[in-house]
Every structure is written in C-alpha cells, then in structure tokens.
Amino acid sequence: MIVKTSRPAARLAALVLPLAALAGMGTAAQADDWTPTSAIEFIAPANPGGGWDTLVRTTSRVIQEEGLADQNFAAINVPGGGGAVAWAQIARDTGNPHKLFATSPPIILVPLAGTSQYDHTNFTPIARLITDYSIVLVPRDSEYQDLNDLFDAIRENASLSVGGGSAPGSMDHISIAGVASAAGLEAADVNYIAFSGGGEAMTNLMGGHVEAVITGAGEAAGQLGPDSEVRALGVSAPERLGGPLADIPTYQEQGIDYTFDIWRGVMGTPDMPEEAVAYYEELFAQMLETDGWADARDQLGWIDAYQNSEEFGAFLDEQKEEFSEVLSELGLIR
Structure with missing residues (x-):
C-alpha cells in the first residue's frame, strides 16, 4: 500500500527534521565549548616537595607557559593523612568543575588500609599522565x-x-x-x-x-x-x-627480582559535569605534546602514560583488585 503525503505535510517535515538536528548540534556545541570561568584550584594532597606537588606545579607551569588555558591553575597544598584530609575536603565539593587534584596509588591504598573513607570511586577520573x-x-x-x-x-x-x-x-x-x-x-x-x-x-x-x-x-x-x-x-x-x-x-x-611503578594522574570532584571532564582530558592530552612538557618530563625522569577519563577509570578499578591482593599477602589490610 502506498501512503500519499500531502505537500504541506512534507514541507513541514522537511523543516522539523533539520531544526531537531540543529538543536542536538547546539547541545553538543555547548558541551564542546565549555571552558573554565575562574581560576582552577589544583590540589596536591601533601606538603610541598613530594610527587603530587611536583606533578601539580609542573603541569600548571607548562599549561601556562604553552598558553593552553585562559584561566590560571593555582597550586594548593592540603597535607595530612597520606591524602585523606584533601580527599575529604574535595568530596564535599560535588560537581565543582574548577577543582582538580593530583593522584597516584595512595588513592586506592590508603582507603584499603582503612585510613580514609573516600577512594577513587568517590571522584571523577580525568586523565592518567605519567609513570614514575x-x-x-x-x-x-x-x-x-x-x-x-x-x-x-x-x-x-x-x-x-x-x-x-x-x-x-x-x-x-x-x-x-x-x-x-x-x-x-x-x-x-x-x-x-x-x-x-x-x-x-x-x-x-x-x-x-x-x-x-x-x-x-x-x-x-x-x-x-x-x-x-x-x-x-x-x-x-x-x-x-x-x-x-x-x-x-x-x-x-x-x-x-622486584619492580614497582608509580603512575600519576589527575582527578576531579564527585559528579563533575561531562563537558568539564572532556575539556580537561583534552587539555592534558595537548599538554603532553608540547616541547615544554617534554623538557620537564625528561628532567624529572617521568615516562608518558596517558589515559583518557574512561580508560583511567577502568585502570583504577583494576589497580584496586591488584593492590587488595598485595596488601593481603603482606598483612597490611586492617
């Protein structure tokens, strides 16, 4: 059976479909165009001089020197509890797209040892950057x-x-x-x-x-x-x-016969908006391609090991399983 469509209806359909497509494109464009509107608090969950602090200050400097972001990345030290003090503060700032923190194996190990109620699942993975x-x-x-x-x-x-x-x-x-x-x-x-x-x-x-x-x-x-x-x-x-x-x-x-690798990356507040996550993971990916980063990385003996947000999240889940086994073997799980 052939269904005939009136010319007015056909013209209406021809108008409606492009408008709907344009609306969808507008939403995507808004997500792609998100940028920070104020300075980013970039937290090192320890005193100055350690690995988190070095990562925060090095990446902030390279991003600024290479002109990759319009807003400043402000390095902030929040020491205590092997990271637990900072994580407790960050966990209360749900959805804030202007707060990041450096992370590494303690985000999994400290909670497993029973000294923090927050672990990697409470935060938003942004990107893994390097291995040390x-x-x-x-x-x-x-x-x-x-x-x-x-x-x-x-x-x-x-x-x-x-x-x-x-x-x-x-x-x-x-x-x-x-x-x-x-x-x-x-x-x-x-x-x-x-x-x-x-x-x-x-x-x-x-x-x-x-x-x-x-x-x-x-x-x-x-x-x-x-x-x-x-x-x-x-x-x-x-x-x-x-x-x-x-x-x-x-x-x-x-x-x-033993090796141990210290990966380091960046995480954000709980439930960080997807458009902010996309902005930051792309920003750090661009940073890793700069000459300024290459110079800093080589001087510090780091090895690039980039993962985007989704890959980093899956990696963290795998690390938790592996570390749980190691801690049990060593009798360090409380």
Missing part, C-alpha cells in the same frame, strides 16, 4: 653501598627505620615492603616511618632520624648529582632510567 618509579635514598656518607647492605643491617637491627612520604599501608610503604620481601625479609620487619610528604621525609633523612627514604624517582632527580647530600641505592624500574638517574642501578641488577 620508587627510589631508595641514603645520606651521602651512609655506610650502605647498595640495597643488600641496607637490608642486611635491618636483619640485624629491626629498629632501623625507612621513611616515606605516604601513610602506613600506602604507596611508599608497599613499595619498600615489597622489595624487602623480595630480598628475603618479612614485610613486617621493615620499620616504616610515615611522613606527610616527600619533603618532610627528606628533612628527616638529612637529620639522621631514619636510615633511608623511599620516594618517587622523579621527585628525587633534582636532588641527585656530584655535589648532592644524598645517594641512591636503587630504583624500582625494570631497566635503568635516563637523564640524571642513568647511573642508578635497578633492584633487579642487585639480585632482587
């Missing part, structure tokens, strides 16, 4: 020449301590416990001392309050050199890094 590795540092005049020297000393004297800039059961603790276990110690034998950030950990190392410090290789890169007051015993990478870290042996080179 752990590095073990001692004072320049330390008697320990390599990792095995340090662990031998710990075997003989359980009171010897290793400091780190993350909470008990979090990233630095897991990293040093893991390499110690691979070296033949019990994970619990490591007397780990938690400080509020990498900067405080380094201050206590130089003050003689801990035997060694475990921290991010990238944040330590600027402190190493011929005239440095610290030496590195080893790095958790699968192979030697470049730049100022090229001479640091890996754990595996010292007969300890």
